[in-house]
Amino acid sequence: xxxQPRTExxxxxxxxxxxxxxxxxxxxxxxxxxxxxIASNAGVSxxxxxxxxxxxxxxxxxxxxNLRKEQYDQCSGIxxxxxxxxxxxxxxxxxxxxTLSGYHDFGPPFLRxxxxxxxxNDEISxxxxxxxxxxxxxxxxxPPLGIRRDLPKFLLLVSRQVFSAWxxxxxxxxxxxxxxxxxxxxxxAKFAVLCRLPVVRSLFEDVLALMDxxxxxxxxxxxxxxxxxxxxxxx
Numbered sequence: 642x643x644x645q646p647r648t649e650x651x652x653x654x655x656x657x658x659x660x661x662x663x664x665x666x667x668x669x670x671x672x673x674x675x676x677x678x679i680a681s682n683a684g685v686s687x688x689x690x691x692x693x694x695x696x697x698x699x700x701x702x703x704x705x706x707n708l709r710k711e712q713y714d715q716c717s718g719i720x721x722x723x724x725x726x727x728x729x730x731x732x733x734x735x736x737x738x739x740t741l742s743g744y745h746d747f748g749p750p751f752l753r754x755x756x757x758x759x760x761x762n763d764e765i766s767x768x769x770x771x772x773x774x775x776x777x778x779x780x781x782x783x784p785p786l787g788i789r790r791d792l793p794k795f796l797l798l799v800s801r802q803v804f805s806a807w808x809x810x811x812x813x814x815x816x817x818x819x820x821x822x823x824x825x826x827x828x829x830a831k832f833a834v835l836c837r838l839p840v841v842r843s844l845f846e847d848v849l850a851l852m853d854x855x856x857x858x859x860x861x862x863x864x865x866x867x868x869x870x871x872x873x874x875x876x
């Protein structure tokens with residue numbers, strides 16, 4: 642977990658380490674860039690670098706957190722204007738593409754972080770969920786009351802699925818995943834309207850429960866439980 646600086650000098654040092662790490666990643670690759678190299682290039686002692694970032698993964702977590710904050714800032718003033726749900730969803734996804742466009746090489750490390758139980762992931766998820774809450778509350782007409790509370794969480798989980806596609810998209814400028822994002826907004830908006838029907842709302846709840854199974858729970862469920870050995874009876 643990243644240590645948050647308390648002073649302006651500390652914030653400057655952390656920012657310098659982050660910027661230097663990105664330069665090292667771009668020049669030498671993620672795997673070849675050690676914390677020692679990053680600290681040396683930033684003119685910081687290794688122990689001092691470890692105070693701000695415990696590992697390269699922490700640096701990636703801070704980068705994604707910064708990008709999500711940037712996405713939030715881009716959207717927060719636009720989502721309160723009474724747009725349709727479809728328009729608000731597209732606004733958030735488009736802002737995500739803009740902020741992440743220069744960091745596609747970090748897609749897999751980003752995804753590993755989002756699938757982890759790291760505390761940095763909690764902070765990132767909190768920002769994302771608050772953004773999707775603004776999407777729902779700022780939409781007009783408002784989504785059906787029966788799904789309104791859970792819809793932001795549903796949108797967060799759907800966006801994570803789209804992010805997974807983007808992370809491994811090798812098409813030019815990630816055209817395939819961008820097309821997926823473009824088509825997702827009207828489909829989800831129509832699905833939300835149909836949730837006024839009890840049968841569709843029940844389907845929504847089933848899909849939400851399915852998507853909300855965390856990676857750790859899925860992995861745990863996939864591991865076969867050991868069968869206790871029976872003691873052989875003495876002959």
